[in-house]
Amino acid sequence: MKNFKQISERLKQIATYIDSDMCFADIGSDHAYLPSYICLQKPTVQAIAGEVSKGPYERAKQTVEENELTDRIQVRLGNGLEVIEQDEVDAIVIAGMGGGLIASILKDGAHKLEHITRIIAQPNTNGYIVRKTLHELGFIPIKEQIMEENNHIYEMIVAEREENHPLDEKQYMFGPLLLQEKSPTFIKKWTKERDKVLYILNQMNKSTEKDVEKINQYEKTLRWIEEVIR
Template sequence: MINISERLARIASFVPHGVKTADIGSDHAYLPIYLVQRGQSVQAVAGELNEGPFLGAERNVRSHGLADKISVRRGNGLAVLTSGEVDVITVSGMGGGTIREILAAGVEKLEGVSRLVLSPQGDGDSLRRWLLAHGWKIVDEDMLIEDEKIYEIVVAERGEMVLEDPLQLEFGPLLLARKHPLILERIEYELGKITLALKGLEKAKGDSGQERRDALQARRRQLEEVRSHVSS
């Protein structure tokens, strides 16, 4: 059995058993190999744009004797797929804005896909906003730290969902509802940046400086309210 990181294992935990999967931006195809070895994927596509990781993925798939079950393809985003080819798509290891762009550019390839397992590093609000606007609902969420970076996992399935609170889009409706402890770490980091920014504005004069101060203080109050909710 291949060894994979905690982040990839956590992503894999949201993939159902016996499905066809595609891992986009698959790097060295660790996740597809793991999913096929465990029987979660009966067939898989490992899509990778960059030559080095693509060649590494091919080698890894062959060395594990899985060339008949994992198709390694070089291409940009969902361009490596044909419509209706897979049931589940995973995308991880990049910003939420980039994942959103990948989905938007290949939206026709999402035909037949029943579940998306997405792990953005930052900018999760724009990704959630896109999902809700395009007929997806958020059915599960998780959060973890790896290599001193905070990663979210957003699991979406076909359906309707309305989120009017921008904080739910930013922090994740299910993560907030469950009061995930890593939200506190994220908030403390953000508050630290605000404190530094306010200190940097102490000598700023004029309306623009005051407007910036007001915006930062409003943001600080907003984050403190979220912190209070999660801590309660």
């Protein structure tokens, strides 16, 4: 499998969340590595690889052609969920982006989600806004995973449609399932985050013009982190 010895453990883990009978869309597909890897592992999967820029689009097409998967993976040029039709795929993967961008893609393409059964999100930052957006769109986490690779800690959120399932602000921040498990990697991530929040609070308290509202918000975040990592 050409070039696939370099596929990350993070992407290999995401691949396990795609069932063998699914058709899925990989939004921001990064050379179409993930759909190609999955389709070579699972011969009944179909995929769409979406790219917003011409260069990545051409590289994704090249990967699909090299792996002789043109009959099973369509590479499409377009912004976010523009690349899929209303009832075309069962699942969506959006991985390797900031949480704010993932949230924007989901909100902008909300009308395309009616028939989607699973969304797999892997935000590089700000998992809070991804979980909140998923929940607002009627999806809740059925599985969450946290892992470290190349000195970076990644969160993966596998969400399925479920209406009227309450989540609170703390669960948005930490992840309802990660919060239950509290793995060593989870503790490591939030210990680092605590140190960042402490530094920010220290700088804000030194300021001659204090933003009391922001300070209060950071202090609340700090309290929550310290409760969780104890």
